[in-house]
Amino acid sequence: MKIAILGHGVVGSGTREILEERGFTVKKILEKREIPEIKDRITDDFDEIISDEEIKIVVETIGGLEPAHTFAVKTLKAKKHFVTSNKFLMSEYFGELVSLAEENGVSVRFGASAGGGIPWIHNLSRCAKTDEITEICGIMNGTTNYILDAMERKGISFSDALKTAQSLGYAERDPSADVDGYDVARKVALSVAAGFGKIIKTEDIPTFSLKAVSLKDMAYIKEKTGRSIRYKGFAKDLIGGVSAFVEPTLVKAESLESRVSENGNLITLIGKNTGRLSFFGQGAGKYPTGDTVALDVVGVAEGEGFSHIGRKVFEVKNDGIKRKYYIRTSSPAVFPYIATEEERQNERYIFTDLISVSDIHKIYEETLGKNAFIAGVEE
Amino acid sequence: MKIAILGHGVVGSGTREILEERGFTVKKILEKREIPEIKDRITDDFDEIISDEEIKIVVETIGGLEPAHTFAVKTLKAKKHFVTSNKFLMSEYFGELVSLAEENGVSVRFGASAGGGIPWIHNLSRCAKTDEITEICGIMNGTTNYILDAMERKGISFSDALKTAQSLGYAERDPSADVDGYDVARKVALSVAAGFGKIIKTEDIPTFSLKAVSLKDMAYIKEKTGRSIRYKGFAKDLIGGVSAFVEPTLVKAESLESRVSENGNLITLIGKNTGRLSFFGQGAGKYPTGDTVALDVVGVAEGEGFSHIGRKVFEVKNDGIKRKYYIRTSSPAVFPYIATEEERQNERYIFTDLISVSDIHKIYEETLGKNAFIAGVEE
Numbered sequence: 001m002k003i004a005i006l007g008h009g010v011v012g013s014g015t016r017e018i019l020e021e022r023g024f025t026v027k028k029i030l031e032k033r034e035i036p037e038i039k040d041r042i043t044d045d046f047d048e049i050i051s052d053e054e055i056k057i058v059v060e061t062i063g064g065l066e067p068a069h070t071f072a073v074k075t076l077k078a079k080k081h082f083v084t085s086n087k088f089l090m091s092e093y094f095g096e097l098v099s100l101a102e103e104n105g106v107s108v109r110f111g112a113s114a115g116g117g118i119p120w121i122h123n124l125s126r127c128a129k130t131d132e133i134t135e136i137c138g139i140m141n142g143t144t145n146y147i148l149d150a151m152e153r154k155g156i157s158f159s160d161a162l163k164t165a166q167s168l169g170y171a172e173r174d175p176s177a178d179v180d181g182y183d184v185a186r187k188v189a190l191s192v193a194a195g196f197g198k199i200i201k202t203e204d205i206p207t208f209s210l211k212a213v214s215l216k217d218m219a220y221i222k223e224k225t226g227r228s229i230r231y232k233g234f235a236k237d238l239i240g241g242v243s244a245f246v247e248p249t250l251v252k253a254e255s256l257e258s259r260v261s262e263n264g265n266l267i268t269l270i271g272k273n274t275g276r277l278s279f280f281g282q283g284a285g286k287y288p289t290g291d292t293v294a295l296d297v298v299g300v301a302e303g304e305g306f307s308h309i310g311r312k313v314f315e316v317k318n319d320g321i322k323r324k325y326y327i328r329t330s331s332p333a334v335f336p337y338i339a340t341e342e343e344r345q346n347e348r349y350i351f352t353d354l355i356s357v358s359d360i361h362k363i364y365e366e367t368l369g370k371n372a373f374i375a376g377v378e379e
Numbered sequence: 380m381k382i383a384i385l386g387h388g389v390v391g392s393g394t395r396e397i398l399e400e401r402g403f404t405v406k407k408i409l410e411k412r413e414i415p416e417i418k419d420r421i422t423d424d425f426d427e428i429i430s431d432e433e434i435k436i437v438v439e440t441i442g443g444l445e446p447a448h449t450f451a452v453k454t455l456k457a458k459k460h461f462v463t464s465n466k467f468l469m470s471e472y473f474g475e476l477v478s479l480a481e482e483n484g485v486s487v488r489f490g491a492s493a494g495g496g497i498p499w500i501h502n503l504s505r506c507a508k509t510d511e512i513t514e515i516c517g518i519m520n521g522t523t524n525y526i527l528d529a530m531e532r533k534g535i536s537f538s539d540a541l542k543t544a545q546s547l548g549y550a551e552r553d554p555s556a557d558v559d560g561y562d563v564a565r566k567v568a569l570s571v572a573a574g575f576g577k578i579i580k581t582e583d584i585p586t587f588s589l590k591a592v593s594l595k596d597m598a599y600i601k602e603k604t605g606r607s608i609r610y611k612g613f614a615k616d617l618i619g620g621v622s623a624f625v626e627p628t629l630v631k632a633e634s635l636e637s638r639v640s641e642n643g644n645l646i647t648l649i650g651k652n653t654g655r656l657s658f659f660g661q662g663a664g665k666y667p668t669g670d671t672v673a674l675d676v677v678g679v680a681e682g683e684g685f686s687h688i689g690r691k692v693f694e695v696k697n698d699g700i701k702r703k704y705y706i707r708t709s710s711p712a713v714f715p716y717i718a719t720e721e722e723r724q725n726e727r728y729i730f731t732d733l734i735s736v737s738d739i740h741k742i743y744e745e746t747l748g749k750n751a752f753i754a755g756v757e758e
Contacts, residue, residue, distance in 0.1 A: 018510075018652055019509075022508070022509055117652075117653050117654060117656070118656065119502055119505065119506070119656075122505075123498055123502070126498065126501075126674065127670075127674075129674065130398075130670050130673040130674050130677060131397075131670050254638055254640065255638060256638050256639075256645075256659060258638065259633055259634060259638050260635075261633065266635075271670070272666070273393075273397055273666040273667060273669065273670035274496050274661070274666070274667050275496060275660065275661045275664075275666075275667055276659070276660065276661075277496070277497065277498075277659070277660040278657075278658070278659035278660070279656070279657070279658060279659075280635060280655070280656065280657035280658075280659070281653065281654065281655065281656040281657070282653070282654045287652040287653070287654075288652060288653050290652065291509050291510055291652035291653050294509040295505065295506075295508065295509050298509060302683075303682070304681075304683060
């Protein structure tokens with residue numbers, strides 16, 4: 001089974017090196033740049049790959065929606081397996097690509113699109129073969145974890161921590177996908193597909209941004225609760241729907257999450273048989289992510305089963321899920337559910353009683369506004 | 380593919396329920412007791428199972444060496460797949476059973492024999508397909524973790540914590556396999572087989588017992604280092620051998636291990652590509668362990684590849700692995716490597732400099748004797 005790789009960037013080159021070390025043949029690489037070490041195999045013509053009968057697996061590591069989507073569709077229609085690390089592509093076109101793969105008798109694999117170097121999607125899908133996965137949650141974004149850890153342990157500000165994350169190559173120049181939670185929301189949607197067998201739309205998943213977090217929050221929370229802040233995604237399987245949301249979260253000092261430092265990820269599934277199962281590792285990086293892509297290629301080559309995949313779109317329903325919240329706001333707005341409130345330097349520090357995820361988002365949008373920092377309080 | 384289960388105890392019955400819920404047929408169950416709900420399928424005659432052409436997979440959850448070993452050999456020679464949760468059997472007869480399986484074109488699976496409900500052996504073996512696993516370590520025994528956690532958080536003595544563990548069904552009446560480290564040593568040997576592709580003998584793996592640990596140690600260690608004690612197994616792949624040992628370990632307050640409470644397990648592999656990958660979950664229990672066994676059955680039924688398995692016996696070599704140690708002893712013996720020493724109530728509290736694992740065992744056996752408590756100090 002010969003392989004083509006679309007894009008020879010960080011993940012693509014890592015994947016190629018790992019596969020070649022294990023004896024796989026990467027016959028063609030789609031890449032516009034000139035790269036001396038692979039120059040005999042580079043092409044900028046995708047049709048050359050599609051028409052090559054020897055190539056049975058196409059690995060896509062370009063990222064973004066186009067041309068990745070066009071390439072994915074053409075690959076599957078040409079009855080070649082499609083392996084990708086692209087969370088944009090998969091969270092947008094999950095149903096279409098999975099159906100196309102089925103129609104054409106080939107596989108779609110997206111193990112590296114959530115969790116990076118952690119074999120998360122693989123284990124979710126595997127667990128679902130014998131267990132009923134009821135919940136998914138965790139730290140799924142290394143950039144925001146790096147920022148929170150640096151703020152907490154080094155006492156530096158959000159913006160300084162973000163700058164360091166950018167200089168280390170963790171954060172993009174436009175960090176909004178990370179700090180506003182869209183990156184985590186995409187990974188939640190993909191985890192839901194693999195673990196619950198349901199499709200949800202990323203834009204239906206509400207997020208509280210991390211942008212408003214400050215050292216004041218960390219100090220107040222530490223003083224009152226001894227807890228740390230982590231940026232977490234959540235999903236719970238419901239009858240006829242899925243609860244899913246992304247929010248800064250006050251994790252207990254005795255939790256595993258509180259010990260996740262730097263850009264580490266820690267993702268958890270809860271199964272009826274298995275109970276709580278957590279996976280810690282590198283959520284990104286050339287070789288960790290490349291390794292996960294390479295394992296998908298090996299799985300396809302070995303004919304590994306991967307059947308438990310969502311095909312139908314379900315609604316995101318957060319009105320039945322109740323949590324307590326921490327709120328820091330300068331708004332004088334009055335709203336129900338306040339359990340404790342304290343004023344410090346013209347800002348209100350609030351802990352709420354139990355309130356549904358839907359309601360807290362309503363309160364945020366209707367009365368508190370952008371400057372408020374809101375975080376869930378883990379039970 | 381019809382299935383037989385040998386032994387309808389805790390794990391066997393859990394496995395049966397899970398498999399049946401997923402549509403698998405458990406045709407025969409080897410069991411001496413009368414169990415009304417399965418009475419039409421119970422037999423006490425193993426040959427009835429072996430001679431049944433419809434039964435393609437035999438699941439063994441009896442435990443112990445005999446008759447499990449005889450059953451395993453007969454199963455494989457009858458060209459049926461063999462799935463087991465039996466760490467005694469697998470750590471003693473690994474090479475023989477794997478070779479027999481190969482000769483007869485069938486599989487041996489032992490996923491639940493280390494890690495219980497954690498998909499540890501599966502992921503080790505899977506990771507090894509694309510990565511070079513260099514180290515394995517972790518909390519692999521729930522009983523000893525329960526004891527250490529109860530001592531640390533509730534301030535109760537070792538013997539009281541052990542009694543509670545026994546009353547909860549975690550610890551056996553004879554707890555020596557747990558507290559002297561043989562249980563962990565067996566799991567280390569099986570992890571080495573799946574992760575490094577090498578066989579080592581359990582009796583070659585040196586262990587420091589947990590029995591001598593006391594609240595005095597916890598108080599002293601907390602005061603001097605802020606650390607917790609966990610009981611950990613270790614293995615490192617070496618050229619021409621394997622380093623492997625089991626010892627109480629001073630883990631850092633910022634480590635994931637320090638947050639593993641109750642009878643939780645947390646096991647880590649380090650891969651050249653993947654980096655550090657940790658798995659947390661339930662190391663025992665009817666449904667967690669039954670689920671892991673059931674997943675092995677599904678894997679066999681789906682024809683999943685599982686090739687990276689040790690076949691050759693390697694030596695355990697610990698003379699090149701250096702660590703620092705904590706020692707509490709009433710022995711006046713003089714020995715090198717002491718970094719700091721303090722006397723409290725006629726006992727010496729010692730932290731050593733770096734010393735090889737072989738040398739600390741020599742010092743223990745030759746000069747310190749049974750009453751000393753020794754624990755590795757993690758870097």
